[in-house]
Amino acid sequence: MICYKDLHMTDLDIQSKIEKLREEIRNHNFLYYTKSNPIISDEKYDGLLRELKELESRYPLLMSADSPTQKVGAAPVKGFITVEHAAAMLSLDSALAEVEIREFDKRVKRLLGDGDIEYVAEPKLDGLSVEIVYENGRFVRGSTRGDGYRGEDVTQNLKTIKSLPLLLQKIDGIPQFLAVRGEVMMSITGFDRLNKNLAQNGQAMFANPRNAASGSIRQLDSKITASRPLDIFFYDILFQQGGRQFSGHWEILKTLPQWGLKVNPNIKKCDHIEDAIDFHKNMADERDRLDYEIDGVVIKLNDLVARRQLGTKSRSPRWAIAYKFEPRREKTKLEDIVIQVGRTGALTPVALLRPVDVGGVTISRASLHNMDYICKLGVKIGDKVRVERAGDVIPAVTRVYKKERTGDEKDFSLPDKCPVCNSVVIKTGAYHLCSGGISCPAQLKESIKHYASKNAMDIDGLGTKLVDRLVDEGLIGSVVDLYKLKPEQLKSLEGFAEKSSQKLVSAIEKSKNRPFNRFIYALGIKNVGRHLAEVLAANFSSIDALLKETSKDKLMQINEVGPEVAQCILDFFANDRNLELINKLIAQGVVPEKEDVAIENILAGKRFVFTGTLTKLTRMQAQDAVKKLGGRVASAVSAATDYVVFGDNPGSKLAKAGKLGVSTISEDEFLNLIRWIKGSDITDIRYTLKTIIY
Numbered sequence: 001m002i003c004y005k006d007l008h009m010t011d012l013d014i015q016s017k018i019e020k021l022r023e024e025i026r027n028h029n030f031l032y033y034t035k036s037n038p039i040i041s042d043e044k045y046d047g048l049l050r051e052l053k054e055l056e057s058r059y060p061l062l063m064s065a066d067s068p069t070q071k072v073g074a075a076p077v078k079g080f081i082t083v084e085h086a087a088a089m090l091s092l093d094s095a096l097a098e099v100e101i102r103e104f105d106k107r108v109k110r111l112l113g114d115g116d117i118e119y120v121a122e123p124k125l126d127g128l129s130v131e132i133v134y135e136n137g138r139f140v141r142g143s144t145r146g147d148g149y150r151g152e153d154v155t156q157n158l159k160t161i162k163s164l165p166l167l168l169q170k171i172d173g174i175p176q177f178l179a180v181r182g183e184v185m186m187s188i189t190g191f192d193r194l195n196k197n198l199a200q201n202g203q204a205m206f207a208n209p210r211n212a213a214s215g216s217i218r219q220l221d222s223k224i225t226a227s228r229p230l231d232i233f234f235y236d237i238l239f240q241q242g243g244r245q246f247s248g249h250w251e252i253l254k255t256l257p258q259w260g261l262k263v264n265p266n267i268k269k270c271d272h273i274e275d276a277i278d279f280h281k282n283m284a285d286e287r288d289r290l291d292y293e294i295d296g297v298v299i300k301l302n303d304l305v306a307r308r309q310l311g312t313k314s315r316s317p318r319w320a321i322a323y324k325f326e327p328r329r330e331k332t333k334l335e336d337i338v339i340q341v342g343r344t345g346a347l348t349p350v351a352l353l354r355p356v357d358v359g360g361v362t363i364s365r366a367s368l369h370n371m372d373y374i375c376k377l378g379v380k381i382g383d384k385v386r387v388e389r390a391g392d393v394i395p396a397v398t399r400v401y402k403k404e405r406t407g408d409e410k411d412f413s414l415p416d417k418c419p420v421c422n423s424v425v426i427k428t429g430a431y432h433l434c435s436g437g438i439s440c441p442a443q444l445k446e447s448i449k450h451y452a453s454k455n456a457m458d459i460d461g462l463g464t465k466l467v468d469r470l471v472d473e474g475l476i477g478s479v480v481d482l483y484k485l486k487p488e489q490l491k492s493l494e495g496f497a498e499k500s501s502q503k504l505v506s507a508i509e510k511s512k513n514r515p516f517n518r519f520i521y522a523l524g525i526k527n528v529g530r531h532l533a534e535v536l537a538a539n540f541s542s543i544d545a546l547l548k549e550t551s552k553d554k555l556m557q558i559n560e561v562g563p564e565v566a567q568c569i570l571d572f573f574a575n576d577r578n579l580e581l582i583n584k585l586i587a588q589g590v591v592p593e594k595e596d597v598a599i600e601n602i603l604a605g606k607r608f609v610f611t612g613t614l615t616k617l618t619r620m621q622a623q624d625a626v627k628k629l630g631g632r633v634a635s636a637v638s639a640a641t642d643y644v645v646f647g648d649n650p651g652s653k654l655a656k657a658g659k660l661g662v663s664t665i666s667e668d669e670f671l672n673l674i675r676w677i678k679g680s681d682i683t684d685i686r687y688t689l690k691t692i693i694y
């Protein structure tokens with residue numbers, strides 16, 4: 001950290017320092033997001049950004065709207081204003097058949113005279129079309145396509161897209177005024193991740209990546225937009241004043257990236273229409289390998305003068321055509337809804353459809369995700385529905401044709417018992433889960449893997465693949481069977497020798513006396529993670545006590561157990577299958593050990609990282625508390641971090657923790673953690689802390 005006070009920097013020095021930093025960061029953004037070719041590590045990059053943020057917060061007068069720090073979103077707006085486009089954003093005529101494309105070529109030749117016509121072919125990106133305006137190389141405005149002439153001003157939201165440069169690269173030929181057309185996209189992986197998050201938080205999901213991109217750009221709170229995985233590809237100049245003049249479209253596509261505007265890499269200059277038709281065939285094959293959605297190929301005349309000669313019809317130009325792929329959505333009847341119990345116990349409603357050909361694949365089942373999705377669609381059994389298939393995404397029901405109802409349609413509701421093991425179904429966020437856990441056959445493999453995992457019973461050598469094999473070969477049908485395994489049985493498995501068989505059996509044997517808290521965690525009770533398992537272990541003297549004394553009252557007395565978790569625990573122990581399984585484990589000699597952890601070392605081995613400003617105690621106090629309790633404090637987040645504690649205005653560490661799946665806790669949660677450890681009353685945080693620290 002540099003201390004500027006001591007350096008006696010003049011205002012000008014600071015200004016030039018800030019400018020230099022901005023320039024450097026912009027350059028790295030360009031290399032990373034546009035060129036996909038970063039030259040510095042993420043840590044170094046974060047360091048530069050942090051330094052800039054710090055300077056800007058010290059010298060607010062030097063703040064600038066085009067600073068790279070402004071890509072995090074601004075204050076929410078009440079609504080969007082409508083803005084006029086610099087030039088009309090036309091739509092394209094589209095065709096599905098090869099013969100229509102040849103006819104298009106013939107029409108062009110009729111108007112321009114014979115001889116081969118040069119075309120440029122590009123993928124037809126299935127996202128949200130936007131106009132982006134630069135003045136003197138500076139991003140000033142962005143709007144949705146709207147009706148083609150006017151759209152919504154979504155400048156603040158567009159700013160948050162990492163691959164959209166706020167300043168163009170400083171090279172010759174940049175127009176003073178430049179309006180470019182681009183497509184805002186969301187990757188298929190980003191879309192899946194987003195939907196999963198939304199579902200977990202009980203929020204409505206998006207039907208496809210296009211809707212997700214559009215919904216994200218039309219957010220009133222740009223901070224939400226900033227959190228969404230959006231990307232942008234540019235593909236045309238709508239209008240320009242000054243700067244380099246172009247004679248062909250291909251030349252434009254080759255120049256935009258030099259200015260910092262990302263162009264889709266799958267583009268082709270075609271000597272004649274047959275080339276473009278070939279390109280369409282190739283892209284149709286390529287389509288499933290792309291991580292974003294395209295729904296066809298756009299074929300445009302390369303020669304810009306010839307384009308002007310051809311002109312436009314009322315809404316679409318004569319010089320371009322969209323050659324679409326076979327549609328991947330069809331209408332069919334939803335005949336029934338069945339429940340699938342997933343590996344982790346989630347109950348997924350699956351639509352059984354009257355089989356229908358969707359883009360060359362026969363579809364008879366489609367995911368309905370969860371109950372919220374069903375409610376949002378308003379779908380009933382017997383409805384006519386639209387089914388969509390995109391990339392590698394599982395087919396989904398995306399629309400209900402409610403006007404076509406006959407009155408015979410039936411409402412659907414989820415069963416309250418697991419269809420596989422008859423255990424009670426519990427609701428967590430948008431999901432319904434089977435509470436059977438370790439004793440539900442649908443969750444067998446997953447629960448054995450969990451039971452054997454490092455933080456649970458820690459059975460050395462019993463990994464994912466081996467569990468799959470043992471279950472598939474019929475050697476184990478529950479965790480109890482693990483303890484009955486004989487080396488002779490294992491030797492029959494391919495690749496298992498005398499020594500390795502012996503080794504596994506003794507590793508299983510060793511797991512019989514793991515600490516009590518690990519055993520509780522190993523049971524895979526829904527919503528009971530490692531930490532809560534420790535809490536329960538501290539509050540119950542033995543398995544016996546857990547089995548006999550668990551009551552709602554007793555659980556609710558424990559500081560960290562809320563009503564939802566308490567219900568999960570009660571459901572688990574009310575389940576005869578689970579009780580039977582635990583008793584069988586005990587009969588096999590599984591005796592978890594109750595360990596008395598000294599209070600002083602309760603955070604032993606735990607790594608903490610702090611980010612942002614704490615309000616109730618100083619960073620130093622918090623760090624001291626961790627160290628006093630045997631934990632460790634690190635400055636950077638890695639996969640080895642156990643907790644990231646965040647205060648106000650957290651930095652990039654928080655996002656990184658999210659990416660790595662590291663637990664993030666607020667200051668209050670951190671205080672809670674320490675308070676629980678101390679075993680003291682809730683009353684006086686400061687007092688408790690004081691006794692820990694000093």
Ligand SMILES: [Zn+2]
Nearest residue numbers: 418421434440
């Ligand atoms: Zn079940």
